Amino acid sequence: xxxxxxxxxxxxxxxxxxxxxxxxxxxxxxxxxxGLALKPVYTPADLAxxxxxxxxxxxxxxxxxxxxxxxxxxxxxxxxxxxxxxxFATARESNTLFKNLIAHGQTELSLAFDLPSQLGYDPDDxxxxxxxxxxxxxxxxxxxxxxxxxxxxxxKVYVYSVSNAQAVVTIAMHLALARRQGADLAKLRGGMxxxxxxxxxxxxxxxxxxxxxxxxxxxxxxYCARHVPEYWTINVGGYHICEAGANTVHEGAYTLxxxxxxxxxxxxxGVPVEKVAxxxxxxxxxxxxxxxxxxxxxxxxxxxxxxxxxxxxxxTDPNCQVFRLYAHNGGSVLTRQQPETNITRSAIAAVVGALxxxxxxxxxxxxxxxxxxxxxxxxxxIRSQQVVAYETGIANVVDPLGGSYYVEWLTTEYERRxxxxxxxxxxxxxxxxxxxxxxxxxxxTHDALTLQRRIDAGExxxxxxxxxxxxxxxxxxxxRYYRVDPTVEQTRRAEVAxxxxxxxxxxxxxxxDNLRRTAERPAGVEANLMEPVMEAVLAYATMGEIxxxxxxxxxxxxxxxxx
Amino acid sequence: xxxxxxxxxxxxxxDGHQAGIRLVAHALRDAGMxxxxxxxxxxxxxxxxxxxxxxxxxxxxxxxxxxxxxxxPKVAAEMRxxxxxxxxxxxxxxIPNKDIPALSAAGVDRVFKGGTPLAEITxxxxxxxxxxxxxxxx
Numbered sequence: 001x002x003x004x005x006x007x008x009x010x011x012x013x014x015x016x017x018x019x020x021x022x023x024x025x026x027x028x029x030x031x032x033x034x035g036l037a038l039k040p041v042y043t044p045a046d047l048a049x050x051x052x053x054x055x056x057x058x059x060x061x062x063x064x065x066x067x068x069x070x071x072x073x074x075x076x077x078x079x080x081x082x083x084x085x086x087x088f089a090t091a092r093e094s095n096t097l098f099k100n101l102i103a104h105g106q107t108e109l110s111l112a113f114d115l116p117s118q119l120g121y122d123p124d125d126x127x128x129x130x131x132x133x134x135x136x137x138x139x140x141x142x143x144x145x146x147x148x149x150x151x152x153x154x155x156k157v158y159v160y161s162v163s164n165a166q167a168v169v170t171i172a173m174h175l176a177l178a179r180r181q182g183a184d185l186a187k188l189r190g191g192m193x194x195x196x197x198x199x200x201x202x203x204x205x206x207x208x209x210x211x212x213x214x215x216x217x218x219x220x221x222x223y224c225a226r227h228v229p230e231y232w233t234i235n236v237g238g239y240h241i242c243e244a245g246a247n248t249v250h251e252g253a254y255t256l257x258x259x260x261x262x263x264x265x266x267x268x269x270g271v272p273v274e275k276v277a278x279x280x281x282x283x284x285x286x287x288x289x290x291x292x293x294x295x296x297x298x299x300x301x302x303x304x305x306x307x308x309x310x311x312x313x314x315x316t317d318p319n320c321q322v323f324r325l326y327a328h329n330g331g332s333v334l335t336r337q338q339p340e341t342n343i344t345r346s347a348i349a350a351v352v353g354a355l356x357x358x359x360x361x362x363x364x365x366x367x368x369x370x371x372x373x374x375x376x377x378x379x380x381x382i383r384s385q386q387v388v389a390y391e392t393g394i395a396n397v398v399d400p401l402g403g404s405y406y407v408e409w410l411t412t413e414y415e416r417r418x419x420x421x422x423x424x425x426x427x428x429x430x431x432x433x434x435x436x437x438x439x440x441x442x443x444x445t446h447d448a449l450t451l452q453r454r455i456d457a458g459e460x461x462x463x464x465x466x467x468x469x470x471x472x473x474x475x476x477x478x479x480r481y482y483r484v485d486p487t488v489e490q491t492r493r494a495e496v497a498x499x500x501x502x503x504x505x506x507x508x509x510x511x512x513d514n515l516r517r518t519a520e521r522p523a524g525v526e527a528n529l530m531e532p533v534m535e536a537v538l539a540y541a542t543m544g545e546i547x548x549x550x551x552x553x554x555x556x557x558x559x560x561x562x563x
Numbered sequence: 564x565x566x567x568x569x570x571x572x573x574x575x576x577x578d579g580h581q582a583g584i585r586l587v588a589h590a591l592r593d594a595g596m597x598x599x600x601x602x603x604x605x606x607x608x609x610x611x612x613x614x615x616x617x618x619x620x621x622x623x624x625x626x627x628x629x630x631x632x633x634x635x636p637k638v639a640a641e642m643r644x645x646x647x648x649x650x651x652x653x654x655x656x657x658i659p660n661k662d663i664p665a666l667s668a669a670g671v672d673r674v675f676k677g678g679t680p681l682a683e684i685t686x687x688x689x690x691x692x693x694x695x696x697x698x699x700x701x
Contacts, residue, residue: 115577115628130633131577204579204603244582332582336677369677370659371629445585452586456680465678484629559602 004048011043032293033451034247036413042405050412057303057412061398063318065306067299067411068399069357070322075395080353081158081360082385083108083326084378089133089488091147097375098152104382108158108360111148112136112372118205120166120547123492132489135372136162140496140542145173155183160191160235160326160360165207167194168216168529169546172537175228191232191281191326194220197258197431198237200557201440202244207547210432212554215523218265221276223530231279232324234262238284239328245448248290248297252414253421254431254440255282256305260422261431263313269525273313277320286327286356288348289460293414296407298325298356299399300414308422327353328362334369337464342366347384354394355401361385367482374482496542503540511536512549519553568692569619573601573610575626575634583655583677584625590681591688607634611641614650620692621651631658632665639670649699651691655679 001009015022022040029037039046061069071077084106088094098109116128117139123132132138137148149159154177163170171192178188196213199206206213217234224233238255246254259280263273282301286294305323309315329349334342346363353361363384365377373381389395401407428434435441454460461467514532521527529550536546572588574581581603588598599617601610614622622642624635635654642650654666655675663674672691675684 115579119577121577127577130630131628134629199579202582204581205577245586369657371657445589448582448586449589452590452681456682462678559604 004045007043007045011045032248032410033290034249034417042409044405046405046409047412050409052408052412058402058408064310064321065303066322067303068402070302070324070359072398074357074398075354075389076398079389079395080327080358080385081108082106082382082389083110083158083160083360083362084365084373084381085110085112085162085328085362086373086378087112087136088372088482089114089136089138089484090492091137091139091144094137095148095150095152097378098148100375101378101382102152102157104379105386106378106382108160109152110362111159111161113162114138115205117543118163118166120169120207120543120551122496122542122544123489124496125544129489132492133484138488138492139170139173140492140544141499141540142173142176142537143499143540145177149177149181153183154178154181154190155188158189158191158360160193160232162193164193164196164199164203164205164237165213166543166547167192167196168220168533169537169543171220171224171233172530172534176534176537185228187230188228189230190228191235192220193237193283194234195237195258195283197261197435198240198254200435201254201444202240202246203237206557208550208554209557210436212550213557214261214265214432216529217262218269218523219528219530221262221266221279222269222271222525223528225276225279232281233276233279234259235281235283235326236262238282239330241444242285243330243332244444245451246444247447247451248293249414249417249421250443250447251284252297252301252304252418253425255284256301256308256418257422257425257431257434259305260308260312264430267313269523271525274315274317274320277309277313277315278317278322278324281324281326281359283326283328285330286349286352286358286361287330287333288345288352289333291348291352292407292410294352295356295401296410297414298327298358299407299411300418301325302357303411304415304418325353325356325358326360326362327356327358329353329364331364331368333462334364334366335462335465336369338470339366339369341464342368343380343384346381347388350385350388351392351394354388357399371482499540499542507539508536508541508545511539511541512545515546515549516553519550565696568596568621568688569599569617570596570621570623570688571599571601571610571614571617571619572623572625573605573613574603575605575607575610575624575638576628576630577604578626578628578630579603580627580656581625583627584623586681587623587625587655587684590685594685594689596685596688607637607641610638611645611647614642614647615645619650620695621653621688624652624654625656626654626658627656629657631656632662635666635671636669643670649695651688651695653684653688655684 058067062072113136114133115131121128122140221233224231236255236259238251241254242251266276302323306321309321343366363381365373367377425434458466518532588600591598651672653673
C-alpha cells in the first residue's frame with residue numbers, strides 16, 4: 001500500500017470515529033471569500049488529489065516557477081521595502097513629511113496626489129474647485145516636483161507615485177528631475193502605478209478612451225525600458241479591483257489579465273515582450289481577514305505568472321518571469337468604530353505580506369476612515385512593519401509556510417481558478433475588450449453585493465461594527481486627524497498664475513504643438529508620446545495644459561460605460 | 564397604485580470612489596425602487612437638472628474625498644432654487660460627525676456613514692418618501 005493510500009485509510013477511520021462532530025461541522029463549514037467550503041484539516045492526500053509535485057509546483061526560491069519567492073535569500077538579504085502611501089496638500093508640506101518619514105525608517109516613498117492632479121486639471125481650473133490639495137499633493141508642474149524632492153536624492157530613495165491616466169506626465173517629471181539631480185538613469189530604481197485599465201473598472205480616475213490609455217501604457221513601457229531599465233513602469237492595481245468588491249479569485253485573474261493586455265499591446269507594436277515584461281509589476285491586497293487565502297493567492301499568482309510568461313510568450317529570462325508584488329492592505333476592511341483597532345488589522349496584514357514574499361508593503365493607517373493619514377499614524381504604520389520585519393523572525397527563513405498541506409492545497413486551488421477566469425477574459429478578446437463590453441464591471445458588482453450582504457447578515461465579522469460593538473461615546477478613536485488648510489486652493493491658484501507669467505511661453509507653445517502633432521499620428525514606436533511630453537515638462541508646461549492637449553486629440557472616456 | 568419610489572444617485576466633483584454608492588444603488592433596486600445612477604464627475608447643475616428631468620423622489624450623493632462641504636450644500640441650495648423642496652436628500656461616505664449639523668442645516672435630510680447596513684438606507688428612504696408624499700397629499 002502506498003503512503004498516500006495509508007493516509008487515506010487513516011482519514012476514513014478518523015472521520016468514522018468523529019462522525020457526529022464532523023457531520024455537524026459539514027452543515028455550515030467555513031468558506032473562503034469566493035465561496036469554497038473548507039475541510040477541517042488537510043493532509044498529503046489532498047495534495048495527491050491535485051497531483052502536486054514538489055519540483056514542478058514549488059521548486060526552490062529564486063527559480064522557476066518562483067512559488068517560494070523571487071530570490072534565493074529573500075528577506076535574509078534585506079527586508080521588503082516599507083512604502084507607506086502619503087502626501088499632504090502642497091509640495092512644500094509633503095517635502096517635510098517625506099523627510100520625516102525617511103528619518104523614521106520608511107524605505108520607499110509612495111506619493112499621493114490630489115484629484116485635480118490625477119485627472120489632469122490645474123488648481124485654477126473651475127473643475128478643480130473644492131478639491132485642490134484634499135487627498136494629496138497638488139501637482140501642476142515640474143516646479144512642484146522640484147519642491148517635493150528638495151534635499152531628497154532620488155537615486156538614494158525608492159520613489160513610487162500613484163499616477164495613472166496622466167502617468168506619462170508624472171514619469172517625465174520624475175526622470176527630468178532625477179537626471180538634473182545627477183542620478184544615473186541606467187541604475188535609477190522607483191516606480192509608477194500607471195495602470196489605466198483598472199481605472200475604468202475599479203478606481204474611477206480615468207481621462208482618455210481605453211485605446212488612448214493603452215497607447216500611453218505601451219509608450220511609457222517602451223521609453224522606460226530603454227532609458228530607466230530598473231524602473232517599475234506599470235504597477236497593476238489588483239488592490240483597487242479588490243477594494244471595489246471583487247473576490248480574491250477575480251482580483252487575481254483581472255490583475256494578471258490587465259498585465260497581459262499591456263504586454264500584448266507592446267507585442268502588437270512589433271516589439272518582443274522580453275523588452276518590457278520585467279517593467280510590469282503588481283499591486284495587490286494582503287488582508288488580515290483572509291490570512292491564508294491571501295498568502296495562497298500570492299503564491300499562486302507568482303507561479304501562474306511565471307508559467308504564463310513561458311506559455312504565452314516563450315520567455316526564458318528569469319527576470320521577465322517573476323511576479324513583483326507591492327502588497328497594500330485594503331481600507332475597506334478597516335472600521336470607523338474604535339479606529340485604534342485598525343492598527344492591529346494592518347499589522348496582521350504586514351505579516352500576510354511578509355509570509356507571501358512581497359517586495360514592498362504599505363499599511364493602511366488607523367485614521368484612514370476619517371480622513372487622509374496624519375504623520376503620527378503613518379509612523380505607527382512604519383513601526384508596525386519594522387516589528388514584523390525585525391522582531392518576529394519571519395524574515396529568517398524563506399517561504400516558511402511552504403509545505404503546509406492547507407497552504408499548498410489552497411495555492412493550487414487559486415492557481416486553477418485564476419487560470420480559468422483568465423480564460424474567460426481571453427475568450428472575450430482580452431481585458432480591454434472585456435472592459436469595453438462591461439462584463440468585468442458586472443462581475444465585480446455582483447461580488448461586492450455578495451460581500452456586503454454577508455457583512456450585513458453578520459456572517460463576515462467586523463469587530464466593532466457588526467460584533468462586539470462599543471457604545472458610541474466609547475468608540476470615538478483618535479482625536480487628531482489631518483485637516484486640509486482651507487487657504488491651500490487660493491495659494492495654489494496664485495502659484496500656477498505666477499508660473500505662467502515667469503516661464504518661456506513660446507517654448508511651452510512649441511512643446512504643446514509638437515505633442516499634439518505626435519498624438520495625432522497613429523500609435524507606434526515612431527510616435528512615442530514620452531519624448532514630446534518630456535519636452536513640455538521641461539518647458540514647465542502644466543499638468544492641465546499637457547493633459548488638455550491630449551484631451552483635444554484623444555477625447556475623453558464615455559463614462560456611461562464605467563463600472 | 565402608488566408609483567415606485569424614484570431615486571437619483573450621483574457622485575459630484577472628481578471623487579472616483581464608487582464601490583459604496585453602486586452597492587446602495589443595487590440595494591435600492593432590490594427594494595423595488597427605480598434608480599438612476601449618474602456615475603462619476605457630475606457638476607451640481609447636472610445633478611439637479613437630472614433630478615428635475617427624472618422627476619425623482621430622492622437624491623443620494625456620495626463623497627469620500629473631503630469635498631462634501633463644498634459640493635453637497637450647493638446641490639441642496641440648487642434643489643431649493645428649483646423648487647425641489649419635496650425631494651428627500653441623503654448623503655453618504657467619509658463625512659466626519661462635526662460636519663453633519665452643517666449639512667443638516669443646508670438641507671440634507673440624512674447622512675449615512677461608512678459601515679451602515681444597506682437595509683437601514685432602504686428603510687429610511689421608504690419611510691422618508693412615504694412621509695413626504697403623505698404631507699403633500701394631506
